[in-house]
Amino acid sequence: MGQPERYHSLARQLTLQNLLIIAVSLLIAGSLSFSLFWTMMMQRLESSSLLHATQLASQIEVMLVFGDRSAAVGELSYHADYRPANEIGVYQANADLFVWWPETAVPSAQQPPTLDVLPSLKRNNRELIIWVPVIGKDRVEGFVYIREQLDQEYAWLTRFLAGQLMLIVLVFVGAGIWSWHANRRAFRPLKALTELATEVSHSRNFKLRAPIRQHDDIGRLSSHFNELLKRLEFWQRDMHQQLVEQQAHSDAMQALAHCDELTGINNRLTFNKHLGQEVNYTLTQQQKIALLFIDLDNFKFVNDTFGHNAGDFVLQTVAERLQECVRQQDECYRLGGDEFAILMRSIPDALAAEQLAKRILQSVQEPIHYLQQVMPIGCSIGIALCPENADNAALLLEQADQAMYQAKHTGRNRFVRYGAPV
Incomplete structure (x- = not known):
């Protein structure tokens, strides 16, 4: 009777010791796994949030510079559709609020912090508070403020913790039953399973699998x-x-934000950005640029007579011909409707712009056939020079537009250079 008593006592002792070792090991492995996973997930979330905030700041720069609040609100709304943002605000460099999303909400953010060119990210309870500077040309144009929720991550954390606790309970119960009947045989797979859990927690290699040697509780x-x-x-x-x-x-x-969907050339947003940059560069380097403002003649007649498909075909054809006319360093833009623009960089004199205008007139007037019909399309061109006519982007565009209307009013299918005799 003594030996069986000693045997059962030893079994209970070994079972309790094994369960204690396994419980401690699993708790340590689970804690390490949980801590590592949560830390890495939060770091990746913060990096992703900061990256998207930086991209938003880059996209909002032109709207902030030109005071386009409507476009800025649209950009903020689009960003909020893809991110768990509660509030998004854009501040000007002087700390005045530029736009706020949602528009109906009362801005809760204080004035932006004192920043140079470095973003700021802070985790506050279940929220991320992000401040990102909007960097223009060699200076800070303003700041973007974003407040994002972390409720989804905390909900996932709760489920993950519950799963870990359930796993520990299953291991504990299975190890106890198997250790009571065959302690030595059960200890080896439990040890292997513990080692696998530790390896997975450290290496995060989820392709690893535990070997199933027997079809029992441990299996x-x-x-x-x-x-x-x-x-x-x-x-x-x-x-x-x-x-x-x-x-x-x-x-x-x-x-898509910088390209015209129909013609494939640069759009108005890109034009506004490039025009300001080129004017500033030209004034700094003491060079000369030309802006050609092009408006198609008879385009409304083509749309009304032959249909919008014919109009789209004409716009695509004209865009291709414009690109064939310009030099490699020049840029073509579709500003909207039937309006185009060409930005000529580093020209020697006004004659170079006039020669390009002549080539464009000749190219556009060549027959455009659509469904075996010739589209009666021409164009009127206005030319303005920088710095000869204007020393800022807005004035240069206005003068080129005035010259184009003068070309239309004096006969169409011609060009007029601003300030030159007609």
């Missing part, structure tokens, strides 16, 4: 653990795919 535990690893592997792969798709979508949206 089921290993199977459940493998299923968890499989789900984590799928989750990791899906997260990577989502990040790749989000980056591709961001790149595509960036391209």
Whole structure:
């Protein structure tokens, strides 16, 4: 009777010791796994939020410089559609509020902090507070303020913690039953499972799997653990795919924001940005640029008579011909409707702009055939020079526009240089 008593006593003692070791190991591994995973997830979330905030600041710069509040509100609303933002605000460099989203809400942010060119990110309870400077040409144009929620991450944290606790309970119960009947045989797979959990927690390699040697409680535990690893592997792969798709979508949206969808050439937003940069560069380097403002003649007649498809075809054809006429360093833009612009860089004199205008007139007047019909299209061109006619972008554009209207009123299918005799 003594030996069986000693045997049962030893079994209970070994079982309790094994359960204690396993419980401590799993708690340590789970804590490390949880801490590492949460820290890395928050770092990635903060990096992603800061990246998107920086991209928003870059996209909002032109609107802030030109005071386009309507476009800025649209950009903030678009950003909020893809990010868990509660509030987004844009401040001018003098700390005055420029726009706020949502528009109906009362701005809760204080004045922007004193920043040079470095963004600021702070985690406050379940929120991220982000300040990013809007960098213009060699100076800070303003600041972007974003307040994002972290409720989704904390909800996931709760589920993850509950899953870890459930896993620890299953390991503890399974190890106790198996250790009571066959302690030595049960200890080896438990040890292997513990080592696997530790390796996964440190390496984050969710492709690892626990070997299933027997179809018992420990085998089921290993199977459940493998299923968890499989789900984590799928989750990791899906997260990577989502990040790749989000980056591709961001790149595509960036391209669409600066390109005319119909003709494929630069749009008005890009034109406004380039024009200001070129004028400033020209004045600094003491060079000369020319702005050609082009408006198609009879385009409304083509649209009304032959339909909008014919009008689109004409716009695409004209855009192709304009690109064939310009030099490599020049840029073509579609400003909207039937209006185009060409920015000539580093020209020697006004004659170079006039020669380009003649080439454009000749090219546009060549027959454009659509459905075996000739489109009666011509164009009127206004030319303005910098710094000869204007020393800022707004005035240069206004003068080129005036010259174009003068060309229309004096016969069409011709060009007029601002300030030159007609």
